[in-house]
Amino acid sequence: xxxxxxxxxxxxxxxxxxxxxxxxxxxxxxxxxxxxxxxxxxxxxxxxxxxxxxxxxxxxxxxxxxxxxxxxxxxxxxxxxxxxxxxxxxxxxxxxxxxxxxxxxxxxxxxxxxxxxxxxxxxxxxxxxxxxxxxxxxxxxxxxxxxxxxxxxxxxxxxxxxxxxxxxxxxxxxxxxxxxxxxxxxxxxxxxxxxxxxxxxxxxxxxxxxxxxxxxxxxxxxxxxxxxxxxxxxxxxxxxxxxxxxxxxxxxxxxxxxxxxxxxxxxxxxxxxxxxxxxxxxxxxxxxxxxxxxxxxxxxxxxxxxxxxxxxx
Amino acid sequence: xxxxxxxxxxxxxxxxxxxxxxxxxxxxxxxxxxxxxxxxxxxxxxxxxxxxxxxxxxxxxxxxxxxxxxxxxxxxxxxxxxxxxxxxxxxxxxxxxxxxxxxxxxxxxxxxxxxxxxxxxxxxxxxxxxxxxxxxxxxxxxxxxxxxxxxxxxxxxxxxxxxxxxxxxxxxxxxxxxxxxxxxxxxxxxxxxxxxxxxxxxxxxxxxxxxxxxxxxxxxxxxxxxxxxxxxxxxxxxxxxxxxxxxxxxxxxxxxxxxxxxxxxxxxxxxxxxxxxxxxxxxxxxxxxxxxxxxxxxxxxxxxxxxx
Numbered sequence: 001x002x003x004x005x006x007x008x009x010x011x012x013x014x015x016x017x018x019x020x021x022x023x024x025x026x027x028x029x030x031x032x033x034x035x036x037x038x039x040x041x042x043x044x045x046x047x048x049x050x051x052x053x054x055x056x057x058x059x060x061x062x063x064x065x066x067x068x069x070x071x072x073x074x075x076x077x078x079x080x081x082x083x084x085x086x087x088x089x090x091x092x093x094x095x096x097x098x099x100x101x102x103x104x105x106x107x108x109x110x111x112x113x114x115x116x117x118x119x120x121x122x123x124x125x126x127x128x129x130x131x132x133x134x135x136x137x138x139x140x141x142x143x144x145x146x147x148x149x150x151x152x153x154x155x156x157x158x159x160x161x162x163x164x165x166x167x168x169x170x171x172x173x174x175x176x177x178x179x180x181x182x183x184x185x186x187x188x189x190x191x192x193x194x195x196x197x198x199x200x201x202x203x204x205x206x207x208x209x210x211x212x213x214x215x216x217x218x219x220x221x222x223x224x225x226x227x228x229x230x231x232x233x234x235x236x237x238x239x240x241x242x243x244x245x246x247x248x249x250x251x252x253x254x255x256x257x258x259x260x261x262x263x264x265x266x267x268x269x270x271x272x273x274x275x276x277x278x279x280x281x282x283x284x285x286x287x288x289x290x291x292x293x294x295x296x297x298x299x300x301x302x303x304x305x306x307x308x309x310x311x312x313x
Numbered sequence: 314x315x316x317x318x319x320x321x322x323x324x325x326x327x328x329x330x331x332x333x334x335x336x337x338x339x340x341x342x343x344x345x346x347x348x349x350x351x352x353x354x355x356x357x358x359x360x361x362x363x364x365x366x367x368x369x370x371x372x373x374x375x376x377x378x379x380x381x382x383x384x385x386x387x388x389x390x391x392x393x394x395x396x397x398x399x400x401x402x403x404x405x406x407x408x409x410x411x412x413x414x415x416x417x418x419x420x421x422x423x424x425x426x427x428x429x430x431x432x433x434x435x436x437x438x439x440x441x442x443x444x445x446x447x448x449x450x451x452x453x454x455x456x457x458x459x460x461x462x463x464x465x466x467x468x469x470x471x472x473x474x475x476x477x478x479x480x481x482x483x484x485x486x487x488x489x490x491x492x493x494x495x496x497x498x499x500x501x502x503x504x505x506x507x508x509x510x511x512x513x514x515x516x517x518x519x520x521x522x523x524x525x526x527x528x529x530x531x532x533x534x535x536x537x538x539x540x541x542x543x544x545x546x547x548x549x550x551x552x553x554x555x556x557x558x559x560x561x562x563x564x565x566x567x568x569x570x571x572x573x574x575x576x577x578x579x580x581x582x583x584x585x586x587x588x589x590x591x592x593x594x595x596x597x598x599x600x601x602x603x604x605x606x607x608x609x610x611x612x613x614x615x616x617x618x619x620x621x
Contacts, residue, residue, distance in 0.1 A: 069333070105411060278591045
């Protein structure tokens, strides 16, 4: 240390030698538990300090650190006493107002960012909540998360598998049919209506479907070589939509065929006719199904059933 | 070096007290000098000399401190938080979202938190922060970044809670003028709507920001007690079992036929009707009567598209 000071032309009087040692001890004990020998060795091998430290002096430094608010614990590891700083005055603090602001921002952007970015934000939020020592605020911080009980690791894995269009077997707790294993050719994970969904083709009905991630209890199997699905029956429905081209927001499975003044001709394709029906019901009288005839007739029957539901009341 | 029963080191305590003071944010030179003017066993020298001594110590240890306009700012804390480049990207995305907040407490709270976080970055992380910030600014083009001015304005209206007079283009392409109380901004996928309580009729209406032609803020305060229409509907079969209630919905439990009865208090009626249409014959509106009739009209209009 003295050599360093000489070389750097700073004299001993222009810095606090003990302050420097205290900073070294602080950083060592914050990093991980250290024994007296490990600290003494670090001091001896330090390029500037180059001298050991006695156990009594170390105690004085630790007392000083305690005095400024550090909590130092003595633990036994492999029959050796070690010291660690379990909390210190420089830890990250957060206020409830700051939590509210972060929550507001996250809620506002979640529907417009990529699912990978959602996973990134969730991992970041988890790290920060683990760093907060105030339990009440840490709990409040955890509530920023949109996972609501979903395991972050599982969501992250599902996103990875969907990227690879992998074939996986999940254990799914369905409210209607109970707990079942379902094999799926994964497609994507989406955050919709404040919930996370896994989309893909389920092997049980051989059609495209959505699965609430919160109902997936585990991923049981990942098939390295996915099966090529050849027996999937897809339906393409053509419909006319009264909407300006600038207002039209197509779904992933929709294709714009032509534009005629204020009418658009759109084709929607899926192996799940129920999904198509839901989409077209939502568009109401602004949409008219053109083909196929069978789907159109089913749609009209559904509308008649809906109407009948009101007159039966 | 010793005081009372427990020995401690004065210089060490003073140095860490100085660091604690700096950790609170900007620190006035006067407060720092005051700290070093408190007499201790060892230090009898000039407080300015002691300050320089400690500043040198921190600098040699790698702790950076900036002095500007007689104020000190800690640039990196002795305590680091273990973050990685993915975390930096997450922070950059959240910061991009900050554009939606109007200037005010919400915004400054957010900025304050991230300032405190940044000083706890490792040296390596501090080096890569700038490159990530510039990449994300180019890459993140949220749909609503084009509307950021309007979003900030509307967030301000929601905070200030004055009545508004809005002219907007409705779904039938007609100009509509309403007097209303602002409720909140709702962020949908590729669409942001100002949710308002319309004075005439007491309904919640969601207006897409791009459809708003003008907003005039009136001097009158919005009604403190917002009474919107209560809608009750029942969900049947599979939907009754699978349905997850929205934040603004309440369950009234199951009826005799195991239908789920839902009470909704705070949703744009047109948006709600479209949503309930999706549920097909698994959903029936119970009350109010006018909305039940509106739903039947919507079903009839849709059916009329197929009249031969």
